[in-house]
Amino acid sequence: MFGEIVKGLYTTLKHLFQPPVTVQYPEIKRPVRNRFKGRHELKRYENGLEKCIGCALCAAACPADAIFVEASENSDEKRFSPGERYASTYEINMMRCIFCGYCEDACPTQAIVLEKSYELSFYDRASAIYTKEMLIVDVPVNGRSTPQVVEPGIFNRAIPEMEDPK
């Protein structure tokens, strides 16, 4: 019986002198894995135009009905995205979202990406709804913010050239 007590205490003593595994969040943040699915971001092209074309396929794919999209039409005087159409309203209810990533899979222009941010907490329900302004990434260094005024005739396709999913 004495032997068992020593054995147990030995385990305790061993851990007493090992460095702790607890991370002092929020002072210290652990890096997330490559395939971690955190808060969504709406991406831009290098020239600053939005990738989102307002097709609402993300909303259709969403199993939690967390996404709401309303589209409007681009013009060369007020251009948000390269095609004919852009999302004038884009909202994600983070309280509904289950971070499954179906929206990312459905997106034909790879505009919506589940990034690494996971710090999502709210004081009330209304602030759990992330609007387009909150979701869209900053304008790249060499880009211009949207809406842009562009030369007529450059963006004459209905949708930007689509790539195969990578």
Place this chain on the structure above:
Amino acid sequence: MSDDLVTLSVDGVEVSVPKGTLVVDAAKKIGNDIPVFCYHPKLEPVGMCRMCLVEIGLPMRDRATGEPLLNEDGTPQINFGRGLQTGCTVQVSPGMVVRTKTDPVEQARADVIEFLLTSHPLDCPICDKGGECPLQNLTMRHGRGNSRMVFADKLHMEKHVPLGDLIFLDRERCIQCARCVRFQDEVAGDPVIGFHNRGRHLEIATLSEPGFDSYWSGNTTDICPVGALTTADFRFGARPWELTPVATLSPHCPSGSNMTVSTRREAKAGGRSVIKRVMPRQHEAVNEIWISDKDRFVHHFAESADRLTQPLVRKNGKLVAASWTEALDVVAGKLQQAGTAVAGVSGDRLSNEDLFLFQELFRKGLKSNNLDLANGRLAGGDIVAQVGISSGSNLKDLGKGDVVVVVASDLHEEVPVWWLRLKQAAERGAAIVTLNVRGTRLDKYAKHALRYVPGEAVATLRQLVNQSKVETDGQSDDPIAAAAATVGSAGNLVAFYGAEGLTYDETESVAKLLANLLLLKNGDGHAGKKNNGLIPVWPHNNTQGAWDMGIHPSFAPGYKALPEAGLDAHAMYEGAASGTVKALYVLGADPIGDGLMDGRGKLDFLVVQEMFLTATAAAADVVLPAQSWVEREGTFTNAERRVQRYYPAITPVGDSRADWQILAQVGERVGLGKPALAASLVFRDVVKAVKQYKGMDYRSLAKYEKQWPDVGGDDLYYGGNAYENRSGLGQQWVAAAESGKVGMFEVAETAVKSSPGLKLVRTAALYTPGTLISHSAALLGPRMAQPTLSLSTADARKVGVADGNRVEVTANGMTMTATARVGDAPDGVALISGVAYVPGTAVVQIRKLQEEKVA
């Protein structure tokens, strides 16, 4: 088995169909979907797209004897020929064997899809059709998933070509099926779009100025099997799967067109549910699967920013916002104070429930029969109750040997759906007889197009009716006698009558004369038989309901004659001016704005129940904000006496209430008891009071049955995107002639008053400016009818007016300015269109306005 049925087998399933049926339709009947793009059940087959290729085999016969050749086991030998055939152009024949699931067929379908997609842009994510697109669906079902065509070689064409103000064309998406072109040629009779160029460069072009000048343009977007044609209204509005369809009815047209409004909650509108588009809903006895552009695009008034949102009460000479309780108390108190000097006028766009409660409020609550339509143009509701078109009739059944008489109406401008259906009846062989003051579009399809001299409509019609009684050989130089011979030999007889150029009294005589025409031959006449009877061309969607509900000084609900008639609208307006009428209740009408009433006169109290601050509402003491038709439910009765339901679709605007609710709450305050809690309960009271509506309730009105051709559902490629009717076909009430004998009507001889001078006749235009259409966005702006005065060349010379001049027109004390058109009118008549209603024919003064100097 009847000789008219042909039995064939499709994929081993035997089916018997009428002779002349096409293979695709026969297969459809047993649920075998042969994919199609260019074929449409309402259009002639052309076999252009090749999507319907199937194997068709016929039984072989011995060449010498003609006997069928049999296999060893006794089954007939079938010859499938060497290739595939288009199922949409081949008619069925006895013993035919169709195979739709074999490898060659599947291969052909995949190949056709591959070809159709050679230059298709595949921009489904942003396409308005994406989600309800036949090309998308059939590609998923029959396509290969890849293509041997080089992606980079896709032809790039214009993406956003306006075909007129309402329809946009995407040339890349078009698969050249010609459904739109054929619809405009065959169904609408407006061949204003056509193919231009050939081969890959073939494109749809508009041939009219202004572009796509047709009242039916919106229907091409429904039957377009791809997203090539889309409406300006719905562009990027929503994805189809996000929409909530709600059944509704036309708020304009007495045909009672069935429609579906697609709604969606919208962040731009503050989270309200809004109308995204209006689509046709199938009703083969009413509007088939078509709606006019007015029904499709004039709905924005419901969401206009000008809508009244709260009750207004006049305090210190100003209309200020008030609570409902306060406003209703004032209304009830003031109406009761006025005693017998109270009167009510109503519009004819309201539901049966509203109109019934309005009538209850006056007859039972205020003990007054001073009740009328604000702008009664057309009389004869009581005559329609006797000899109206029989229940179970369908204009689609009219054909060879049948006759349609149209008097004093331009159906193309007034009720386009009827125009479309009569045109098709004429093409099936029905004889159309028109009697108008001038040429109308229907004349082109008419066997006899008769004219009357202004003021002599009744006399001319009497001549026609009298001569129809006499048997003739039909060989006569007199156009009236020739038309009478046609009418006299009619198999089925349907008579339409309108009010163009007629006074209210004249329309009553016209209705009676046509009723007599239907009753001829001593009771063995047409009236009471299926596909026979009278149809009034009412000005609005529920004028019939207003008559049924007793919005009339001398009829209680159900056409019960009253012992003591009240004042008619004209007398009320005069009474308001002279002070004999103290309080006036205006329900959904604008008599001041329409020029019927000269300000509020000496009225002590004027209450207006409206959606907008109209001229009448601006003069009122209390304004009660009412809901539009899409915010509440109710029933309309169409001119064929079909009672139909419509349903609430969008969130009510502001603090507005349904008309029937407001009227019930006023009624409660004048001692009519607790208000009904639902429109369905009000309708129950309607059915008790109106004997013609016996047996109807909200549940029976919502009954539906499967209609042919199939639309909606999963097979969008077949019938187009019109909605299937799952919300009710309504019920037609029975006219008196159907259940008993109806006596002939006495029509007093009227002396023809021929006065010298040019007569003014107001003609209809579909987009005539009015309260609703003017509040419906700028979409129809360029198409709105401008005031136009048409004169004959001789008359124009007499008054010294040239084509395009601005003129000032004065008649009956009203003055209007208009643009002159020379050459379109008969001599002695000045036709004015694009203005508010002008009754009858008045002698007109025309003065040329000085041309404004253009800098």
